[in-house]
Amino acid sequence: MADQTNAQQLSLFPDSDSPSRGERQKRDARPSLQLNARSPLSRAIGAFEPYMEGRGFTDNTQQAFRLDMELLSDYLGPDKTLGEISTGSLNAFLKWMESGRGVPCSPKTLERRITTLKVFFGWLAEEGYLTRDLAAPLIHRTVSTPLPDVLTEAEVDAILEVTERHYHGAAGDEPDARPHLIFTLVLHTGIKKGECVNIHLNHLDLNNAGHPAVWIRYKDARRRHKERRIALPSWWVEVLEAYRTQYRLKEMLFPWSARNLEYVLTGVAEEAGVSRLSFEMIRWTSALRDFVDEMDRERLRIKMGLSQISWYEVEDKLSRLAQLRALRR
Numbered sequence: 001m002a003d004q005t006n007a008q009q010l011s012l013f014p015d016s017d018s019p020s021r022g023e024r025q026k027r028d029a030r031p032s033l034q035l036n037a038r039s040p041l042s043r044a045i046g047a048f049e050p051y052m053e054g055r056g057f058t059d060n061t062q063q064a065f066r067l068d069m070e071l072l073s074d075y076l077g078p079d080k081t082l083g084e085i086s087t088g089s090l091n092a093f094l095k096w097m098e099s100g101r102g103v104p105c106s107p108k109t110l111e112r113r114i115t116t117l118k119v120f121f122g123w124l125a126e127e128g129y130l131t132r133d134l135a136a137p138l139i140h141r142t143v144s145t146p147l148p149d150v151l152t153e154a155e156v157d158a159i160l161e162v163t164e165r166h167y168h169g170a171a172g173d174e175p176d177a178r179p180h181l182i183f184t185l186v187l188h189t190g191i192k193k194g195e196c197v198n199i200h201l202n203h204l205d206l207n208n209a210g211h212p213a214v215w216i217r218y219k220d221a222r223r224r225h226k227e228r229r230i231a232l233p234s235w236w237v238e239v240l241e242a243y244r245t246q247y248r249l250k251e252m253l254f255p256w257s258a259r260n261l262e263y264v265l266t267g268v269a270e271e272a273g274v275s276r277l278s279f280e281m282i283r284w285t286s287a288l289r290d291f292v293d294e295m296d297r298e299r300l301r302i303k304m305g306l307s308q309i310s311w312y313e314v315e316d317k318l319s320r321l322a323q324l325r326a327l328r329r
Helices: 021-033 041-054 059-076 087-100 107-126 153-168 178-189 193-197 221-226 236-247 258-272 279-292 297-304 308-328
Strands: 213-216 228-231
Touching: 041 059, 041 107, 059 087, 059 107, 087 107, 107 308, 153 178, 153 258, 178 193, 178 236, 178 258, 178 279, 193 258, 193 279, 228 297, 258 279, 279 297, 279 308, 297 308
Parallel strands: none
Antiparallel strands: 213 228
């Protein structure tokens, strides 16, 4: 039961070489943009707007990116064509932003503007409007921020020992599968606390007992792009069945408040001799395990439900956490 089988991100789309109707519509719509190397930068910036909306960027992110691209347009000139822009042009723009514009530019703002360029020119290359990603060589000057707390493998083992003891009802206690279910669910999926408490029973995919999974769903249409299906270990179904029998669930997997579930984790931490335990700690521990196990980075980003923007900072933090873990061994 304590075997730490890595949860795997399952495809959100059927395994088929044939594009869906929606994919064909998107593909057929691309030529209407009429973007190519001769297109002015201003036209590409206009086409970037619906892209941001379609990818679910927040209003604040869209506003910030729009401002960044307007500054680039002012610097290069709105009639500058995409083919006339080079990586050198982008580096010169960043240098101007940093020290030549005469307006203070904090390291955090400069970092975001580099991210804007990477997302914008990465999109142009991905869609085939440019033959290469001009922003790929840009150095992402990540601002050092505090690293999140993660569990050591020894702490994970100590917590599992406690949750399994409750699960089996050792020492004459009544069996209680809830602590083990919560901890292993988040440890294997890396989902957020809010995503965890919003899981309905019909979000669990148990059609194939050997390959169970959970769907992470959102009511807000603006966040539908974050929906995903994440695999669970096959043994987790047995824990789930014990838990359902004990708590007689009707609709929600966890019919309690998030605070109540945090209390459960606090109690587990005390028994395991761990100073602190939270959903966020387990989520980062899950991500770090996948990162160290060299899970494909895009697959990990999707599994965590992160946008490409958020992933830049998260990937850096995971890299630093992995280096610290290696040094401590």
